[in-house]
Amino acid sequence: MRIIICILFSFQAILSFAQFDYLYSQRIHDTIECRIVEIRPNYVAYIKKGEMAVDVKSTQEKIKIKLFQPDKIEGSYTTNDLMEFFRKSDAKDIIWFGLDFSYLKVCRKGPAEIYDHSLFESMNNFIIDRAKKEFFSLFAPSSFLVISGISTINLTPVREVNKGIDTEKIEKCEDDPFIPLDYIRKSVSRYNINTVQTGIGVVYFYNYINKHEERIIVTLVYFDIKTRTVLLSWTEELGAGGIGAAWHWTSGLLEMINNIKKSGSDFQTMYLLYKW
Numbered sequence: 001m002r003i004i005i006c007i008l009f010s011f012q013a014i015l016s017f018a019q020f021d022y023l024y025s026q027r028i029h030d031t032i033e034c035r036i037v038e039i040r041p042n043y044v045a046y047i048k049k050g051e052m053a054v055d056v057k058s059t060q061e062k063i064k065i066k067l068f069q070p071d072k073i074e075g076s077y078t079t080n081d082l083m084e085f086f087r088k089s090d091a092k093d094i095i096w097f098g099l100d101f102s103y104l105k106v107c108r109k110g111p112a113e114i115y116d117h118s119l120f121e122s123m124n125n126f127i128i129d130r131a132k133k134e135f136f137s138l139f140a141p142s143s144f145l146v147i148s149g150i151s152t153i154n155l156t157p158v159r160e161v162n163k164g165i166d167t168e169k170i171e172k173c174e175d176d177p178f179i180p181l182d183y184i185r186k187s188v189s190r191y192n193i194n195t196v197q198t199g200i201g202v203v204y205f206y207n208y209i210n211k212h213e214e215r216i217i218v219t220l221v222y223f224d225i226k227t228r229t230v231l232l233s234w235t236e237e238l239g240a241g242g243i244g245a246a247w248h249w250t251s252g253l254l255e256m257i258n259n260i261k262k263s264g265s266d267f268q269t270m271y272l273l274y275k276w
């Protein structure tokens with residue numbers, strides 16, 4: 001049995017994306033200095049001495065990830081706090097920051113399709129407009145959904161980021177697109193958030209839209225607002241569908257929410273992966 005502990009070192013919040021990571025393997029009784037670039041339920045990918053490596057989790061192996069936490073100060077949270085909120089269905093102080101498209105790649109769009117700032121804005125607004133309908137489970141506390149009960153909405157930071165995207169450069173087909181953890185750390189550290197606001201932020205990064213296959217790949221991210229420490233990162237490939245561009249490319253988020261039900265295997269995997 002192998003247990004991998006991932007410790008992310010951060011000297012100050014603004015530089016957290018440049019930090020070194022360490023993988024400790026009980027099997028070889030050694031610590032690997034590296035930089036984590038991707039975390040998924042079945043593997044951890046990292047760069048060691050300029051080369052990419054992957055630690056694969058088999059059904060018999062256990063992976064434990066402990067994200068580095070700076071010294072806890074008033075108004076800050078740890079990954080352990082977040083996991084306990086999920087376990088107790090007590091996800092208080094969760095702030096919704098919306099959909100970040102800054103890393104988006106679009107594959108095989110049709111000649112009449114437009115992926116630009118107006119679409120990004122409409123998708124973000126659509127979720128808020130349907131908060132009491134299709135996306136009710138995100139905003140209403142529930143004992144069955146671990147990522148429900150968002151208490152505050154602040155779309156300003158992602159709106160600023162999305163407006164700065166060069167939409168002429170987002171068309172690109174990739175076999176397995178993912179967002180490096182370094183990029184996520186850097187992005188949340190640069191969000192323009194009121195310095196007095198505290199709590200846990202939740203944001204979806206859109207990795208990929210594949211029109212030909214009607215699929216999206218998104219990364220769900222929770223981060224501590226005060227320290228900008230990434231607390232959890234979770235990537236999934238989801239289906240797309242529905243009338244209207246905004247609903248078509250956000251409907252898959254409901255599938256992801258349902259996949260992470262408290263009693264579901266995805267939540268159990270997530271909890272075992274990050275709880276330490």
